[in-house]
Amino acid sequence: MATPTTRRPGPPTIRRRPEPRLSTLRRPRRSLLLTGLTGLVLLYSLVPLAWLLINATKTQEDLLGSFGLWFSDSFALGDNIVRTLTYDDGIFTRWLLNTILYVVLGAGGATLLATLGGYALAKFDFPGKRAVFAVVIGAVAVPNTALAVPTFLMFSRLGLTDSPWAVIIPSLISPFGLYLMWVFSSDAIPDELLEAARVDGAREFTTFFRVSLPLLGPGIVTVLLLSMVQTWNNYFLPLIMLKDPDWYPLTLGLNAWNAQAATAGGETVFNLVITGSLLTIVPLIVAFLLLQRYWQSGLTAGSVKA
Amino acid sequence: MTHAVTRTRSRPRSAWRDILIGWSFILPNFVGFALFTLVPMLAAFALAFLDWDSYGTPEWVGLDNFGRLLADENFHVALRNTLFYAAGHIPLTLVAALTLAIVLNRKIRGVQLFRTAAFFPYVTSLVAVAVVWNMLFNPTAGPINQVLEALGVADPPRWVASTDWAMPAVIVTSVWRDMGYYMVLYLAGLQTIPKEYYEAATVDGAGAWQRFWSITLPSLRPTTFFVLVMLTIQSFKVLDLIVVMTDGGPGRSTLVLAQLVYREGIIEGQFGYSSAIALALFVIVLTVTVVQFRFNERRRAS
CATH class of the missing domain: 1.10.3720.10 (MetI-like)
Known part of the structure; x- marks a missing residue:
């Protein structure tokens, strides 16, 4: 297209890199220092997770009786998993289902809203755009705790505390997701493409779903994964909103078990806490492994131009 | 060239369309931010100047809370x-x-x-x-x-x-x-x-x-x-x-x-x-x- 298109005001776009994936620098020599450092930082990042994996295979007695970083004679992983899932009438399964509910509606909804909003900010001119941007950036800086009391009061006035809505509705708003989708949309969708669709008489929403959405794939995956992490691991919001253990997500439930294991009178269920912790993180780890190509390039979009 | 002409002629209409479509895409987000960030933020600001516990009624106390803080x-x-x-x-x-x-x-x-x-x-x-x-x-x-x-x-x-x-x-x-x-x-x-x-x-x-x-x-x-x-x-x-x-x-x-x-x-x-x-x-x-x-x-x- 030869006609110069006018650039709309918006976020500065990223310099387009020749290849979308993170490329690596070719090192002329392998330095000893670097190899040593690699070992050290990888040890630091992986040993705690290895500990979790190893200790999920131990019985309650072996947990304290054997060296933490190696397996004991008993291999009780299967047994531990069964006990975790069935303990206290299968409350863990209930918490897992709650968490899935919050993630599907909360993170899914947040991604949808962020995609729509980010696309609008990147591709349409309308008054009030600057104001929206200011509010979004401001929202990133505000401590959640500062908003906790008023939000709690608002929800309790509406009679929504102690219900799933109190967790789902605030999760729908993701300032960082919106920002990421904005940067991503302005970079991934050429204006010419939208113009062409409009000239052909396509309606805006059709254009959005048929033309733009497929181009936003990696961005959407990144925002979805990050919102999933946020919602799946959300602790503070459910902590202030929920009293009824039947609506707990995994985080609150596990913490309740942990507290029970720490008190003298309670039944010691440390092995269940550990196995439960392992079960809690496996789905996210699998998701990140399978989609590593997308998020590793998607996450960079928001930061390169900062 | 024809493309450029179409652009100029349709600008007023396209400007309105941009505004309408733009806002309809951003509206759910904006309402969310207003309700769950702006309103609580203003509320938190106002609350800081009130004496209010879960039992009593709110009462304006000026900077008392900050004096207590120090x-x-x-x-x-x-x-x-x-x-x-x-x-x-x-x-x-x-x-x-x-x-x-x-x-x-x-x-x-x-x-x-x-x-x-x-x-x-x-x-x-x-x-x-x-x-x-x-x-x-x-x-x-x-x-x-x-x-x-x-x-x-x-x-x-x-x-x-x-x-x-x-x-x-x-x-x-x-x-x-x-x-x-x-x-x-x-x-x-x-x-x-x-x-x-x-x-x-x-x-x-x-x-x-x-x-x-x-x-x-x-x-x-x-x-x-x-x-x-x-x-x-x-x-x-x-x-x-x-x-x-x-x-x-x-x-x-x-x-x-x-x-x-x-x-x-x-x-x-x-x-x-x-x-x-x-x-x-x-x-x-x-x-x-x-x-x-x-x-x-x-x-x-x-």
Whole structure:
């Protein structure tokens, strides 16, 4: 297209890199220092997770009786998993289902809203755009705790505390997701493409779903994964909103078990806490492994131009 | 050419269409931000000037809450602890993230897998993080002290069981959790440095350290600034990890500002006073961030 298109005001776009994936620098020599450092930082990042994996295979007695970083004679992983899932009438399964509910509606909804909003900010001119941007950036800086009391009061006035809505509705708003989708949309969708669709008489929403959405794939995956992490691991919001253990997500439930294991009178269920912790993180780890190509390039979009 | 003509002729209509469509796309987000950020923010601001607990009726008390704040010993302790945490968490996470990014920015087999592995801690559920690290830091049965003793340290720290070492233990844990996330940002920054810089430096006989100090670090300045600002905001906001790992203890040794807001507001029901603490926290975060931006601009200008 030869006609110069006018650039709309918006976020500065990223310099387009020749290849979308993170490329690596070719090192002329392998330095000893670097190899040593690699070992050290990888040890630091992986040993705690290895500990979790190893200790999920131990019985309650072996947990304290054997060296933490190696397996004991008993291999009780299967047994531990069964006990975790069935303990206290299968409350863990209930918490897992709650968490899935919050993630599907909360993170899914947040991604949808962020995609729509980010696309609008990147591709349409309308008054009030600057104001929206200011509010979004401001929202990133505000401590959640500062908003906790008023939000709690608002929800309790509406009679929504102690219900799933109190967790789902605030999760729908993701300032960082919106920002990421904005940067991503302005970079991934050429204006010419939208113009062409409009000239052909396509309606805006059709254009959005048929033309733009497929181009936003990696961005959407990144925002979805990050919102999933946020919602799946959300602790503070459910902590202030929920009293009824039947609506707990995994985080609150596990913490309740942990507290029970720490008190003298309670039944010691440390092995269940550990196995439960392992079960809690496996789905996210699998998701990140399978989609590593997308998020590793998607996450960079928001930061390169900062 | 015909294309340009169509553009000019249809501008008024397209401007209206842009406004309408733009707002309809952004509206759900905007309503959300208004309801769950703006309104609570204004409410928190107003609440800070009220005396209101969960039983009584709200009463305007002016600056009384802030007077109480300055005299509150818990606030002093929490402020000191928050600053201690930030002073440890910000530089250590930055260095760890940069180190990870540099060692994982090489052409070695399975490097993508390593990057994902280094990102795992960030994905790990908070309660799992607390459980694992509390066990690792266990003074007698924990592997950390067992290794220290095996290495000949006669009297290793009691970590989360000691008032002096609980905060360092929390910092080590939080650096572990966050470094993978900032590593990805640094990896992105490293991609923007032209390879020719390194080649030219090597030809000139610069060693690995020299290349790092004179090429890598200066080129990463924008990334470092972004990471620094994000880390600062995050450090002052810290709450979840401390609640599940130490709950502010032993004693008040890991009590932080955000936790004081939570205790006074949600647990004690002192809505007014807790909002005053929240406001103070917000002002601190804002001040530090503004100073960072100013400093960055001055450095860029010079």
